[in-house]
Amino acid sequence: MKNPILGRAAYGVDSNSVSTLRTFPGRRILYSTTALALCLAPLAASAQEISVVTATRVATPLNQVAGSITVIGQDEIAARKLRSLSDILASVPGLNVVRVGGQGGQTSLFSRGTNSNHTKILLDGIDIADTSTPSGATDLGKFLAGDIARVEVLRGPQSGLYGSDAIGGVVNIITHAGEGPLTLTGIAEAGSFDTFNQSASISGSDGAFRYRATVQHEHAGATPVTPLNLLPPGQVRNPDVFDNLTASTRLGLALGDAVELGLTARWSQSLTKVTGDAFSFASFTFAPAPAQTRIAGQNWQTRAFARWDLGWIDQTLGFAYGSNQSRTADPDNGPFASSGERTKLDWQGNITIAAGHTLVLGAETARDAVHLPVSAGYTTNAGYAEINSDFGSGITASGSVRYDDNSQFGDKLTWRIAPSIAIGDSGWRVKGSIGTGFKEPSLDQLHHSYPAFFFFANPNLKPETSTGYEVGVEGGLWDVTAGATWFHNDIRNLIATDPVTFSTVVNIGRARTQGVETFVAWKPLDEVSLRADYSFTEAVDKATSRALIRRPNHKASLTGGWQFLPDADLSATLLYVGPWFDGSRDFSTPRLKADGYVAVNLAARWQVTQMFTLFARGDNLFDESYQNPVGFLGAERAFYVGVQAKL
Numbered sequence: 001m002k003n004p005i006l007g008r009a010a011y012g013v014d015s016n017s018v019s020t021l022r023t024f025p026g027r028r029i030l031y032s033t034t035a036l037a038l039c040l041a042p043l044a045a046s047a048q049e050i051s052v053v054t055a056t057r058v059a060t061p062l063n064q065v066a067g068s069i070t071v072i073g074q075d076e077i078a079a080r081k082l083r084s085l086s087d088i089l090a091s092v093p094g095l096n097v098v099r100v101g102g103q104g105g106q107t108s109l110f111s112r113g114t115n116s117n118h119t120k121i122l123l124d125g126i127d128i129a130d131t132s133t134p135s136g137a138t139d140l141g142k143f144l145a146g147d148i149a150r151v152e153v154l155r156g157p158q159s160g161l162y163g164s165d166a167i168g169g170v171v172n173i174i175t176h177a178g179e180g181p182l183t184l185t186g187i188a189e190a191g192s193f194d195t196f197n198q199s200a201s202i203s204g205s206d207g208a209f210r211y212r213a214t215v216q217h218e219h220a221g222a223t224p225v226t227p228l229n230l231l232p233p234g235q236v237r238n239p240d241v242f243d244n245l246t247a248s249t250r251l252g253l254a255l256g257d258a259v260e261l262g263l264t265a266r267w268s269q270s271l272t273k274v275t276g277d278a279f280s281f282a283s284f285t286f287a288p289a290p291a292q293t294r295i296a297g298q299n300w301q302t303r304a305f306a307r308w309d310l311g312w313i314d315q316t317l318g319f320a321y322g323s324n325q326s327r328t329a330d331p332d333n334g335p336f337a338s339s340g341e342r343t344k345l346d347w348q349g350n351i352t353i354a355a356g357h358t359l360v361l362g363a364e365t366a367r368d369a370v371h372l373p374v375s376a377g378y379t380t381n382a383g384y385a386e387i388n389s390d391f392g393s394g395i396t397a398s399g400s401v402r403y404d405d406n407s408q409f410g411d412k413l414t415w416r417i418a419p420s421i422a423i424g425d426s427g428w429r430v431k432g433s434i435g436t437g438f439k440e441p442s443l444d445q446l447h448h449s450y451p452a453f454f455f456f457a458n459p460n461l462k463p464e465t466s467t468g469y470e471v472g473v474e475g476g477l478w479d480v481t482a483g484a485t486w487f488h489n490d491i492r493n494l495i496a497t498d499p500v501t502f503s504t505v506v507n508i509g510r511a512r513t514q515g516v517e518t519f520v521a522w523k524p525l526d527e528v529s530l531r532a533d534y535s536f537t538e539a540v541d542k543a544t545s546r547a548l549i550r551r552p553n554h555k556a557s558l559t560g561g562w563q564f565l566p567d568a569d570l571s572a573t574l575l576y577v578g579p580w581f582d583g584s585r586d587f588s589t590p591r592l593k594a595d596g597y598v599a600v601n602l603a604a605r606w607q608v609t610q611m612f613t614l615f616a617r618g619d620n621l622f623d624e625s626y627q628n629p630v631g632f633l634g635a636e637r638a639f640y641v642g643v644q645a646k647l
Helices: 074-079 085-089 443-447
Strands: 020-024 027-031 068-073 095-099 107-111 119-123 148-155 169-175 183-191 195-206 209-223 240-255 259-274 277-280 285-288 293-309 313-330 334-354 357-372 376-392 395-406 410-422 428-439 464-477 480-497 505-525 528-541 554-565 568-577 580-582 592-594 597-607 612-619 638-646
Touching: 068 074, 074 148, 074 554, 074 568, 074 597, 085 095, 085 107, 085 148, 195 638, 357 443, 376 443, 464 505
Parallel strands: 119 169
Antiparallel strands: 020 027, 068 148, 095 107, 148 169, 183 195, 183 638, 195 209, 209 240, 240 259, 259 293, 277 285, 293 313, 313 334, 334 357, 357 376, 376 395, 395 410, 410 428, 428 464, 464 480, 480 505, 505 528, 528 554, 554 568, 568 597, 580 592, 597 612, 612 638
16 A cells, blocks of 8 residues: 655655645645844954845845845855755744755745745845745755855845745855866865765856856765654664765856856756655554655756946846756655756846936746646746935935736735934944735646545635835944844735635635844954844734744854964854744644754864865754654764865
């Protein structure tokens, strides 16, 4: 007998809030009823010195950005030896990262309590959402960090600039660009769980040509994931296995002072071996399967662009293509395959209409398609406009409006207004924003039916929508900077299983998310940087007044960096995640309370010579035992050592 339930979210579905569980051969479908700078080394840099691009689509000083944005730079990524995008995002305030299993396990992101498919993920301007999955969410766990130069995390509804998927915010990944003389870099690392990682890169510039190419390989061969108490008597635990090969490049060519051509390309291939759930006739329950499931995935993302600065208008034309393929071999459920792709043509023009005032205009056309397990697609045409103004005396504001027209569900108008006001010459400012967001239905929800299980797609679904606002204050005094932001978000038309027929999905869900995000950063010495973040998030199903699952109320982190020798430094992180509600591993118990946990990580570097650097790191140093999500063990204490050669 084939088991229609797979006990892992890793089989092609994200970890959304769950009230109704539908299971089908080959994958589990979960339908929901609700469905400042963090860099350690640059903490001394002022907000005037740091510019971000995600908040307004143009380079803007951080002290003029009214929205809540966190920047994780290359110095912190290198100092903490972060290996994946999910590792980078784990300690960001307002985010909850849920990884099913060990390194490479499917990873979902909940931003400010919204669903895990409510945050848009961009890679050098490429929307990397996976059109082949049931919810269209991006799996962050397989995105290696070796080519990442910077990540900007913008929280709150952002559809006024970015369209669909931006109810919870935007994560913008910016990769390394080549510059300077030819540089070759190689890294090798080994450690716990049969880990052996390597990477190599070449970068530099030659006149008007800039180049960077990176190859990364990550292998974790024996990660314990399944709790022993869930195994049937006499059954041996199978550790998870993850292997990933990623190749990427970023190229640029300047043709005079006014024209620039560029290309980003990224290819990855992964193999994951995991333990699913099998039906036991002895107990008539589901338990971890004795044989492992193999999941092979392949991903390709690329974008070419041409930029032409005419003086009065600085414009960019880009074309992007992305594809995702996955094949699952499950001993209990048989083979399953999924495949999807996206193409997008975009144009943006930035016009300086007066000193301190910039008008941003843009237009896009995109085609989303799936080829397996069904064949379907839709086209979205969109246009947007934004005005960014600096009125002097510390008063800045931005306002945007966007119109999306989708061939499947019709049109959607979204907007956002974000002012910021300095409090005299105190160094403090008040900021706020209000805006709307939406998430278009996935192609799976619109077109993929399961008649054998009397469950059918709904081509009449409408987008999920939201209205959100926030207000905050931040500033600094001497060597200390601090801030606090309160936010509120109302979400409507969430896609959920029909409570009457249980045979399709409909727009009925409503949710409210609200909370507070705070931070304090202190640089007591030139060699020492410290930062503390705390987030309180309340995410509630408005129909039942119950907390949404996998949204902890409390999250806190402490990060620190110490340059204790001219050529050596230490980096430490303490992450606390408070209790939350979850379902059991197979959701036979749909709601239970999960315990919180504390994880402490430490990393050290020593530049032995100009060419060689030694490094070591320890994760979960106090060997905290926890499950996140419930039914899957978090990483045990682990140690790694490595060497970097640069010439």
